Amino acid sequence: MRILMAVLGWMAAAQTATAAEQVHRYLVGLDPALRTMTVRACFAGQPPDVLMVESYDAPGAFVEGSMVPAGMRKPIAPNGTEMRLKGVPENGCIEYTVNLDRAKGGHDHSGNSTKRVGRDLFTEVGLWFWRPAKVAPGEDIHISFDLPEGISVSAPWQPIEPRDGRPTYRVGRGAYDRPAAVAFGRFREVPLDVPGAQLRMAVLDGTPAANEAGMRAWIEDAARSVAAIYGRFPVTSPQILVMPGARAAEPTPWAYVLRGGQAAAHFFVNQRRPLAEYVEDWTAPHELSHMFLPYVNSTDAWLSEGMATYYQNVVRARSGAISAAEAWQRMHSGFRRGIDKSLKDQSLALATERMFREGGYMRVYWHGTAILLAADVELRRRSGGAQSLDWLLERFGRCCLDPDVEWTARKVFEKFDEITGTDVFVTLYEREVTSPKFMDLAPLYRDLGLVALGGKVELRDDAPSAAIRDAIMARGPYTTPSSLLAGKH
């Protein structure tokens, strides 16, 4: 009865919504064992002809569905990853149940799938989120969660005013096929305040339990280091998930950023490793640095990976987690790996396209990094230090991080040139992206006073742009507490 009242309430709300703001409302309920999900979707105006879902596991996990309310119940069922909504009236609703144990991980292009993390549950939304393929401007989707006692939710979308006391999110118009994950469980979502943002962090269950205060200190340090690049963290309320139970010698063997909703960072951690190892590790600065850019087409991953790889070194040098000399050494070692792993006569564009199949990650990551280093140096040189990549990203962050918009690397570089009033980026793009070789670093090294002695790099102060080199890695306004580096918190 309560649910029916709620449905009638939404229908009324949907009817009074103006044409400019058509909100499709989903209510997601769960059983206390986190095995069965009930989704009720109410459409504003004419329902879409068809709903889509991202995971190939979704049809198998779908149990049953029907139109609601009860008087007009008529079953609906998917056909593959599509579900026709024939007969659902204007402002009508559907309801369906999903068996969350039926996720097979058969489709996990994020490298991820629905799984238990201790007693908690990590779900790929493509398993259960049947949604319109296109959400037009003026339309939106809001999702609320009706959770059992003691169960929390972590979702990547924009949190908005709770509906009937339930956690509610604005999904936005991002493409249905962009991976996103929602976690449910007995965790507590912790707000982490850093300049310009409040990260929404959750540490999932593990045996032994992760040191939550330590994980919080680790992520907060990385986020503050990133925020110090231009004074604020680029994304206002990203989802941060820390998932214990990874089996590896290092603290964070696997992590990535997803782009369904706001940017979200997921860290799979070995919670047995000491805190100091997390703080020394490059993973968190890398993942959080991805957030300087919006979603860039995956065939252009050299740009997003290059940006994250460049800044994983820059932010740590700025915060004092590593010295400037060590940062340059790590860049040099990375460039060498990139050169080593470059296939003969293969362009950066092709290496990126084939990265997942051929494993040319080092070429893609480090050639991207080299392009951004060259651009940063050139901007600083031409402007006498008034401009830099940091300066540019701050301005780009003001105009261009709308999560609903998808970019190509070319478009990002054109925008960068527009903001800086230069041709630095498009020139590099045209020179490097189709080039059959890794970037020729010799002129850049000479200019910056980087002297390669095999695997080692030395810094010379009599080089023309030695001051630019030092400015790039100079200590910034935020310093990683020495107690953290010593593993205390």
Ligand SMILES: [Zn+2]
């Ligand atoms: Zn990355």
